[in-house]
Amino acid sequence: MFQWVHQQTNRLTLFSGILLAIAFVSYFLHYHALQQSALITATIIAGVPIALKAYQSLCMKAFSIDLLVTIAVIAALFIGEYVESAVVTFLFLFGAYLEARTLKKTRSSIRELTEMAPQEAIVKRNGKELTVSVEEVxxxxxxxxxxxxxxxxxxxxxxxxxxxxxxxxxxxxxxxxxxxxxxxxxxxxxxxxxxxxxxxxVGEDTTFAKIIELVEEAQESKSKTQQFLDKFANVYTPAVVVISALVFLITRDLHLAIIFLVVACPGALVIGAPVSNVAGIGNGAKKGVLVKGGDVMDRFSKVDTLVFDKTGTLTKGKPEVTDIKTFQGYGVNDVLRLVAIGETLSEHHLGQTIVTEAKKRELPMDSSPEDGEVIKGNGIRAIVEGTPLLVGNKALMKAEHLNIPNNVLEYAIMQEKKGNTAIYAAIHGEVVAVISIADQIREDAIPALHELRQHGIQKIVMLTGDNRHTAELVATTLGLDEFHAEQLPADKVAFINKLQKDGHIVAMAGDGINDAPAIATADIGVAMGEGGTDVSMETADLVLMADKLMQFSHAYSLSKATMRNMKQNMYFAVGIVFVLLLGVLMGGIHLASGMLIHEASVLLVILNAMRLTRYHRQPKTQEPPAVLQPA
Amino acid sequence: MKTAKFQLETLTCPSCIKKIEGTLSKMDGVENVKVLFHASKVKTQFDESTVQAEELKETIRKLGYPVLSTKVS
Missing domain, CATH: 2.70.150.10 (Calcium-transporting ATPase, cytoplasmic transduction domain A)
Incomplete structure (x- = not known):
C-alpha cells in the first residue's frame, strides 16, 4: 500500500496541481464553496505521500524534512489556511520531482559510464558459438x-x-x-x-568494473565540509521543531510557528556540497581521470607544487627509434630491415626497439639470420640474406677494427648530446648507418605543464633514478624549476617531506612500484593507469587512465572549479536561510511563498552543480605542434 | 561472509541513507552496510548462516524502496 502511493506520487502531484488551478479559477468566479473543497482535496492528495514518508522515517527514528512539512500542513489545516496548505504540499512534491530530474542529470556522467557496460558475449565452447550473458563468461x-x-x-x-x-x-x-x-x-x-x-x-575483476566501483565509492566519500554539514543537519532538523514549538508558546501565534517550520527546512544546505562533488567526480571519470572522493578534490585544489618521476611519467617509458641516418648511399628502410632481422637474435631492449620500429614501418621480415651471435652488452654479428652485418655500440666497432669515418662519428656524438643512444650498423665491414634510440618526452607534456602553471601551480620538480645528463635534458626541455637525478625511492620520500615541511602542498605523479612510497607520502598521489594496474589504481588519490598529462591538467582545473562551485552553493544556501528567517520575522513571508523560495533555492543549487558535468578546460586556440623531443 | 549489492530506484533524499543503514545494521548476521546514495545501491556484508540476501531485500522493500536487482558474491 505504501509502495503504491509512492509509485503514484507523480500522478498525485499532477492532480493536486490541477485542483489548485481549479481553486484559482473559482476564486475569480467567486465560487467560494468549490474553491474551498478543491483546496482541501488538493492538500489531502498531495499530503498523503508526504505524511507516509514522514511516518516511515519516524518508525526508523529519523527526522526528515517530510516530518517538518507534515506538521506544518496539519497545523495549517487546523487554523483554516487552506490555500497555504494546498500550495505547500503541491510545491513540496513538485519540488521533489524536479530535484529528482535534475539530480539525475548531475549523476549522468557515471550513469553513462555504467551504460557502457557490456551485456552479452559470444563464447566458443566445444567448437560451438554460444551467446551468453556477461556474468556467465x-x-x-x-x-x-x-x-x-x-x-x-x-x-x-x-x-x-x-x-x-x-x-x-x-x-x-x-x-x-x-x-x-x-x-x-x-x-x-x-x-x-x-x-x-x-x-x-571476468565479472567484478575487470578494469571497467573496478573503475565503476571506485567512482561510485568516490562519490560517497565525504569532504570535511560535507561531514560537518551532515552533523549539522542531524541536530538542526529536530532543533527546528523545538524552536517553532517555542515560537508558538511564546507568541501564541500558530501561523508564525508553522511558517518558521517550513522556511527553516535545510534543503539547499544539505544538498549543496554533495551535488558539486558528484558532478565534479563524474566529469573526471568521463574524461579518464579517477578522483577518489570529495576530500581529494578539496586537497588537490590546494596543491601548489608538483613532483614528477621521469621515466614513464614525463617520458613515455618506452625507448623508441628517433632517427636513422645512413651513409654511403644506402636506403634507410633497406638498412633497417636487415638490421632488424639480425636483431631478432637479441633479447636486449635496444635491439627489440629496432625490431619494433621495423614492424611499425611494415617492412617484410620473413627471413631469419643465417648465422649469428650475440656479443653481450655490445651488439650482434649475423649474416642476413647473404649480407654480413655488425650492429652495436662504438666499443664493438673498435673491437672488430672497423674504421668509423669522421662525419659519422660527429653525427653520432651530436645525437648522444641530445640524449640518444647511438647504435652503429656495418655492412660488409663498412659502417653505413647510425640508429638513434631515446625514451621520448610525452607529446602533451609541454602544453600540460604550461596549463598547470596557468591554473596556479608554482613549482614543478622532477625526481629520477636516471643519470644526471638525461635528467638535465628533460628538465631543460620542459622548463622545470628543479630536478634531482640518481634518486632512490627513499630520497624521493625525503624530498617530498622537506617540501611539505616548507609549507607546500604537494602532488606526486609516478608510475611504477618504486614511486609508491613517494605517492603515498604526498598530499595527493597521482598514478598513471596504463589501462589500469591494480596497485596504482588502489593506492593513488588520482588515476590518469590514459596516461595523458593533459588529463592531469584537466583534473587540476576541475578540482578548482568543483571547490568554487561548492562554495557558491554554500554561501547561497546559508544566505537564503537568513533571508527567509529575516523575512518571517519582518512578517513579509507566508507559508506558500516561503516554500516556493525554499524549493527554488534547492533547484538552483543543483542546477549550479550541473554546470560541472559539462565543465571543460578552456579550448586552446592553437595546439602547439607535437614535436617529439628525445630525452 | 558474503557481499550483496542491491540496486534501488533513484534515491533522492539523503535521509534515506540513515534509514536503510540504521535498519539493516540492526539485523542479526549483518556485518557492514553502506548505502551508495548517488549510485542508488546498497552494499552489505553478511553472514550467510544467520541471514539470507532475500531477507535483506525484503527489509529494504518494507522501508519503502523497491529493489530492482540483487547481486550476491
Missing amino acids: EEGDRVIIRSGSKIPVDGSILTGAATLNEAAVTGESVPVKKKQNDNVFSGTMVDNGYIEMTAEK
Missing part, C-alpha cells in the same frame, strides 16, 4: 568479438586484429589498433575488425 573462455560489439571481459587477443575505441576505460576516443597478444579491456568497443580472445578477468 568464465576465465579461460574463448570469446569472439565482431565489429560493432563491446568486449565483454579483460583478456588478450588470440587471433585477429581490430581498431578499438577504448573511451570506456581511458576516456580517450581516439581509435587504437590491437592485434595478437595485445591486452583488451571490458567495456571497450570494436570499431572495425574481428578478434578472438581468452578471458583472463
Whole structure:
C-alpha cells in the first residue's frame, strides 16, 4: 500500500496541481464553496505521500524534512489556511520531482559510464558459438568479438586484429589498433575488425568494473565540509521543531510557528556540497581521470607544487627509434630491415626497439639470420640474406677494427648530446648507418605543464633514478624549476617531506612500484593507469587512465572549479536561510511563498552543480605542434 | 561472509541513507552496510548462516524502496 502511493506520487502531484488551478479559477468566479473543497482535496492528495514518508522515517527514528512539512500542513489545516496548505504540499512534491530530474542529470556522467557496460558475449565452447550473458563468461573462455560489439571481459587477443575505441576505460576516443597478444579491456568497443580472445578477468575483476566501483565509492566519500554539514543537519532538523514549538508558546501565534517550520527546512544546505562533488567526480571519470572522493578534490585544489618521476611519467617509458641516418648511399628502410632481422637474435631492449620500429614501418621480415651471435652488452654479428652485418655500440666497432669515418662519428656524438643512444650498423665491414634510440618526452607534456602553471601551480620538480645528463635534458626541455637525478625511492620520500615541511602542498605523479612510497607520502598521489594496474589504481588519490598529462591538467582545473562551485552553493544556501528567517520575522513571508523560495533555492543549487558535468578546460586556440623531443 | 549489492530506484533524499543503514545494521548476521546514495545501491556484508540476501531485500522493500536487482558474491 505504501509502495503504491509512492509509485503514484507523480500522478498525485499532477492532480493536486490541477485542483489548485481549479481553486484559482473559482476564486475569480467567486465560487467560494468549490474553491474551498478543491483546496482541501488538493492538500489531502498531495499530503498523503508526504505524511507516509514522514511516518516511515519516524518508525526508523529519523527526522526528515517530510516530518517538518507534515506538521506544518496539519497545523495549517487546523487554523483554516487552506490555500497555504494546498500550495505547500503541491510545491513540496513538485519540488521533489524536479530535484529528482535534475539530480539525475548531475549523476549522468557515471550513469553513462555504467551504460557502457557490456551485456552479452559470444563464447566458443566445444567448437560451438554460444551467446551468453556477461556474468556467465568464465576465465579461460574463448570469446569472439565482431565489429560493432563491446568486449565483454579483460583478456588478450588470440587471433585477429581490430581498431578499438577504448573511451570506456581511458576516456580517450581516439581509435587504437590491437592485434595478437595485445591486452583488451571490458567495456571497450570494436570499431572495425574481428578478434578472438581468452578471458583472463571476468565479472567484478575487470578494469571497467573496478573503475565503476571506485567512482561510485568516490562519490560517497565525504569532504570535511560535507561531514560537518551532515552533523549539522542531524541536530538542526529536530532543533527546528523545538524552536517553532517555542515560537508558538511564546507568541501564541500558530501561523508564525508553522511558517518558521517550513522556511527553516535545510534543503539547499544539505544538498549543496554533495551535488558539486558528484558532478565534479563524474566529469573526471568521463574524461579518464579517477578522483577518489570529495576530500581529494578539496586537497588537490590546494596543491601548489608538483613532483614528477621521469621515466614513464614525463617520458613515455618506452625507448623508441628517433632517427636513422645512413651513409654511403644506402636506403634507410633497406638498412633497417636487415638490421632488424639480425636483431631478432637479441633479447636486449635496444635491439627489440629496432625490431619494433621495423614492424611499425611494415617492412617484410620473413627471413631469419643465417648465422649469428650475440656479443653481450655490445651488439650482434649475423649474416642476413647473404649480407654480413655488425650492429652495436662504438666499443664493438673498435673491437672488430672497423674504421668509423669522421662525419659519422660527429653525427653520432651530436645525437648522444641530445640524449640518444647511438647504435652503429656495418655492412660488409663498412659502417653505413647510425640508429638513434631515446625514451621520448610525452607529446602533451609541454602544453600540460604550461596549463598547470596557468591554473596556479608554482613549482614543478622532477625526481629520477636516471643519470644526471638525461635528467638535465628533460628538465631543460620542459622548463622545470628543479630536478634531482640518481634518486632512490627513499630520497624521493625525503624530498617530498622537506617540501611539505616548507609549507607546500604537494602532488606526486609516478608510475611504477618504486614511486609508491613517494605517492603515498604526498598530499595527493597521482598514478598513471596504463589501462589500469591494480596497485596504482588502489593506492593513488588520482588515476590518469590514459596516461595523458593533459588529463592531469584537466583534473587540476576541475578540482578548482568543483571547490568554487561548492562554495557558491554554500554561501547561497546559508544566505537564503537568513533571508527567509529575516523575512518571517519582518512578517513579509507566508507559508506558500516561503516554500516556493525554499524549493527554488534547492533547484538552483543543483542546477549550479550541473554546470560541472559539462565543465571543460578552456579550448586552446592553437595546439602547439607535437614535436617529439628525445630525452 | 558474503557481499550483496542491491540496486534501488533513484534515491533522492539523503535521509534515506540513515534509514536503510540504521535498519539493516540492526539485523542479526549483518556485518557492514553502506548505502551508495548517488549510485542508488546498497552494499552489505553478511553472514550467510544467520541471514539470507532475500531477507535483506525484503527489509529494504518494507522501508519503502523497491529493489530492482540483487547481486550476491
